[in-house]
Amino acid sequence: MEKKLIIIAVVIAAIVVVGGISAALLLGKESKTTGTVRYVTIAPKDMKAALAGGTIDAYIAWEPYVSDSVVGNVGDVLEWSDQIMPNHPCCVVAVSPDFLNGPNGVNLTERFLKAHIEANKWMADALAHPSGANYTALVNMAVQFTSRNATVVKAALEHVKYGYEMNQDFRNALKQFTDMYIDANMTTAAKLQDRGYSSTTDFISKYVNGSLLDAAKSVTPSSTILNPSNPIRLGYLLGDLHQLAQVVAQNTTAFGGTSMFQKYGLLVTNATGAPFASGGTEMSLGFAAGAVDIGYLGAPPAILNHMNSGVKALIIAQANSEGSGLVVKANSGIHNLEDLVNKTVATPGESSIQFLLLKIALDREGLDLKIKT
């Protein structure tokens, strides 16, 4: 009896294996064209070591992971992301609709944005005066936040553009990303309809909310904390230099003992799970789980995960633009994008802005980007 059961199992097994193998051989055969760059997905924190060890030939990541390799003489920057797409959006501030529509949600969100604006202005001023005390204070904050040394941080800060405004270019770029996701089958036009949007333009106009930011500009300081028992639960990514505004807004020592959040009457605490490893996890473990009220994250996961699973993180301000780079191994003889053909480039994942930027850059040169096989 046992024997017969095993015969059945083996026949089924054989069918599946033979079917799978032949399907893969028939359909999976890819001709290695001369114009294909190969990619793999690895975590940005491991990219420098992988580059140094020769596992990969290049990688694209956000700061400080770019300057990490440059300062350490492991890699050279082939292209900064602003060369690929000037002023491209990157990290944003997003709010959970549950929080926004909850008690005092609009008021608290506007106050949060006011602190975000003020932090940005302070940073802009500090960065404009590298010999000033504020610059030193900013570098110190960034050193603590990213666990990098001051040399790496200073190099990294040169390539990140901080800013909160959301202009038409910003919206157009987000629309372009959404269209690219639909083209690439990472989400579908049907999902867009499911979520109640008639087009990608309609989606961006509803998902990017500029009115809170406009209202925030006239918010005045508060002498009392408005949410003493319900702190705003803040989400952000591990050591992501793009999200430095929230570090500045939380800092008390550089501002006479009162943080910018406190100045505008807010108690802010780290959300459970924060700092998150990626925007994708911040969306699924933070926003979807109801653990994050307001979060800093990349615009792509805020868009893509909303499309695919319905979880909402309304985009209410920009956190930065630019600030990513394509790094190649030092002295590798790779001088342009064509030299990357048949080489291996690591990206943080197909849903990241860095992957999109790499794809845009290679498309422009007529090169394909395909997974390493």
Next chain:
Amino acid sequence: MRSLTNSLSKAFISNWLRLTLSAVSLTVFLTLWWLFSAYLRADWPFQGVTPSPSTADYIPYWWDVLRAVGRSFVTRPQNTGGLLMSEHILASLKRISIAFALALLSAVPLGLLMGRSRNAEALGRPLVELFRPIPPLAWVPIFLVIFKFFWGPIAIVFLGIFFPILLNVILGARSVDPVLIDAARTLGARRGTIFGKVIFPFTTPYLMTGITVGLGIGWMCIVAAEMLGAVGGGVGYYIFAANNTSQYELMYAGMVVIGMLSVLTTGIAGLIERWLYRWMGKK
């Protein structure tokens, strides 16, 4: 061919009770799944309850998952590497097979040695106990740099398979009845013969338990292993990537495929077991 269909139909007839029971348990599972999904969506028969749409996206209907499994064999979404499920399956099977072969080749001799020699055990035990409880996920960044893309994921799966086999073989080799060994020795058997004719056959059931458990853990490790720059994709990579973009139907589709692959490899292990018994019986 006729004898095969004959034996298949006979197997079905003679096992109808057990097959029915298996079908019942699967049906109950699928029904509960359907009821839960319907409850979250306030679909029939739960029209009255308040729907929870945000949770509902995480629990699709099972037929949608099966549809996603089917679709995964014909579409190439970019976020899962632009590969078909068949290519992912092939990549994962390659990793599991190589890791399994390596684990078997190393764990069986080591296990026999550690089970039969106190000194060997004293040498090996601290290392085994030190490394056994470390979750495979912890090794991901280290293995990436040390073993690189091809061997890195294999090494993680290897760790998952290696320890269950090793521990079971140690246990088996240690529990051989000394009377049997004495008897063999009295009959003039040499050390090699005792190993081949007494200890190894006695250990085989333990080895098979180790293989079954090990393969299961091997499949559990595949997601962690393929987070590590999975070259050429893999089912674990597929699950990881789908989760990253909140495509839960695809994620479940990957899980279903892993489940089926695990059944498949366990079936093959059963076959090896039979073959081994027959071989030992004949010898």
